[in-house]
Amino acid sequence: IDGFQFLEILKEKNINTPVIMVTGYATAGNAVKSLYAGAIDFLPKPFTADEILSTVRRGIRYNAIQNKIMNRSSNSDKDSLLYVPCPATYYRFGYCCWAKTEQDGTIRTGLFDLFLQTIENIEQIIPAKTDETIIQGHSCLQIKTKDQLVHNVLAPVSGRIVKRNNSILENIDIIQKDPYFKGWIYLIIPSNREFDMKNLIPCSSDRI
Known part of the structure; x- marks a missing residue:
């Protein structure tokens, strides 16, 4: 098999x-x-x-x-919660990251808290650049930990980055404490929204 x-x-x-x-x-x-x-x-x-x-x-x-x-x-x-599930209106890509469609049609992305819980002692976040094009399923972000290991994050959707959240680069605690709101990573103009969204899982389906 x-x-x-x-x-x-x-x-x-x-x-x-x-x-x-x-x-x-x-x-x-x-x-x-x-x-x-x-x-x-x-x-x-x-x-x-x-x-x-x-x-x-x-x-x-x-x-x-x-x-x-x-x-x-x-x-x-x-x-007690061992990790915080993503909001019900979001979609997740595996267990690593999430995507949320904004009113203007852009897609906001960030990291799933469960993914963050599997990484200890984050030292540096290495994002893609603004205006860079990312592809669903390809690495779009790297997280370096104090043990010098690098963790790749796969992009939840394809498209052009129109804005990135630089505050998480200056203060890593933001992404760890509030990964679904203040700790977002990219704002993306999607290149193939309908196709990409079919590959994501509604966070509402995670509710018990």
Whole structure:
């Protein structure tokens, strides 16, 4: 079976083991399909030792968070949040980032809090430049941690960056404390809105 069939089997059997998709077919389409199908990350070949290390560490932390959610028993634990879900009107790309359509038709993007919880000791955020074009499923942001690992963030939509939130570069705490509002990353003019939105998951579907 291939990786996508494997993800489908896990879903059918309700197995929550995190999956990192590794492939020699490094296309944006495969990255998008992987995250939509439930993989926590997509790693194309060839990759470096640091790239696989950063991805695996996030996977281990993701698994620990999911286990804590599954194993909560006391009322106090049930009432506590291990991560903040994105607002119901947003859409998410896998578990790494979110997208929100603004009234003027632009799309605002940012990081999913669960993704941030899998990264410790952020040292630097390395964004794309204003007016740069990003592609859904390709890296659009890098996060460097104090252990010198670099974590790539895949773009939730394709389009041209018309504005970026420079305040998160000056104060990293903003993106960690308020990832869905003050900690947004880009404002984008989408190049293929309808196609890209089909690959995103409504955050309203995450509600129990």
